[in-house]
Amino acid sequence: MCINVTTDNSDNRIMRNENEKNILISAADDIRYLLKRGYPKPGALRFVCNHYRLDSEYRNILNRVTVSPDIxxxxxxxxxxxxxxxxxxxxxxxxxxxxxxxxxxxxxxxxxxxxxxxxxxxxxxxxxxxxxxxxxxxxxxxxxxxxxxxxxxxxxxxxxxxxxxxxxxxxxxxxxxxxxxxxxxxxxxxxxxxxxxxxxxxxxxxxxxxxxxxxxxxxxxxxxxxxxxxxxxxxxxxxxxxxxxxxxxxx
Structure with missing residues (x-):
């Protein structure tokens, strides 16, 4: 039997904070824009994260979530x-x-x-x-x-x-x-x-x-x-x- 231990998403501070959430959305859109135009993902991720001065938590999320449209x-x-x-x-x-x-x-x-x-x-x-x-x-x-x-x-x-x-x-x-x-x-x-x-x-x-x-x-x-x-x-x-x-x- 599959048992759910907890539904308290304690590490989800970004999506709970409206300002941080908006920053993440904007950064993700910028990365998607660059990926759509053929920019390599490592460079696009680095450029956008540096631009927004994002920490490693944001960078890891964006690296996992964003994918080029063709892929x-x-x-x-x-x-x-x-x-x-x-x-x-x-x-x-x-x-x-x-x-x-x-x-x-x-x-x-x-x-x-x-x-x-x-x-x-x-x-x-x-x-x-x-x-x-x-x-x-x-x-x-x-x-x-x-x-x-x-x-x-x-x-x-x-x-x-x-x-x-x-x-x-x-x-x-x-x-x-x-x-x-x-x-x-x-x-x-x-x-x-x-x-x-x-x-x-x-x-x-x-x-x-x-x-x-x-x-x-x-x-x-x-x-x-x-x-x-x-x-x-x-x-x-x-x-x-x-x-x-x-x-x-x-x-």
Whole structure:
């Protein structure tokens, strides 16, 4: 069973403060304007953030949320809905998914990004530690997959992360209580392994680099957020970038 720990988005001070929110919206629009005209994202992000004198928290949010329109449209075309997973094969970017679900369970802000994917902005990957919320996140993932009945699930966990072997063992134990056909593995090259998956595999990740290399993708974290009624924040825009039905980011 997936359990929501808290809905107190304690790190969401920016969207609660009208002045800070307006600064974030203006900066995001400026970055989108530059991306639409072909400017490289690192330079556009640096230029705009320096112009507005934004701190690292703003920069990280804007880096996660803003996506060039061409890339956003390509990613949306690859998306598979969770309700379409029945009988399909899935490869899961383990820590990418678990950290995002951990964030939603522990009250950190989630963001609906320009490509339609749900992401957090904690920047927690390198320093991530397994906590009780991690195990609750596993149960959320298990609940979602059990409900949608994929034919096969392969979960990859980064070996270099602390206690990955222990987490893999816990996940195998939990999945053994289901009828799912699954495999949980640790790997030194998760990104590489996911990019090399066969085209009949649907990749579950919000990592943009992996999404761009995949044939088909699914946003499991987005589906879980809907199931437990956690609404991600959006940075609205007056710029009309794309009209895909999957992207309601632009207003």
């Amino acid at each position: 956003a449209q390509d990613r949306m075309k690859k998306r598979t809905e969770c309700c379409q997973l029945t009988g399909k094969k899935i490869a899961v970017d383990g820590y990418n998914l678990l950290i995002t679900v951990d964030s939603m369970l522990t009250g950190h802000t989630l963001w609906k990004c320009d490509d339609g994917f749900i992401r957090d902005a904690r920047g927690a990957f390198r320093g991530y530690s397994i906590t009780p919320a991690t195990y609750k996140a596993v149960k959320c993932v298990l609940s979602l997959l059990s409900k949608n009945s994929p034919a096969y699930v392969k979960i990859l966990l980064d070996t270099q992360m602390s206690r990955s072997g222990e987490l893999a063992g816990y996940m195998r134990e939990q999945f053994n209580h289901t009828i799912l056909n699954f495999e949980v593995k640790t790997s030194r090259r998760v990104d590489h392994d996911l990019k090399k998956c066969s085209e009949d595999m649907i990749i579950a990740t919000s990592d943009g680099v992996i999404i761009d290399a995949a044939a088909k993708v699914v946003d499991l974290a987005g589906c879980i957020s809907k199931d437990i009624q956690i609404n991600p924040e959006k940075i609205p825009s007056k710029i009309q970038i794309c009209s895909s039905k999957n992207n309601d980011q632009y207003e």
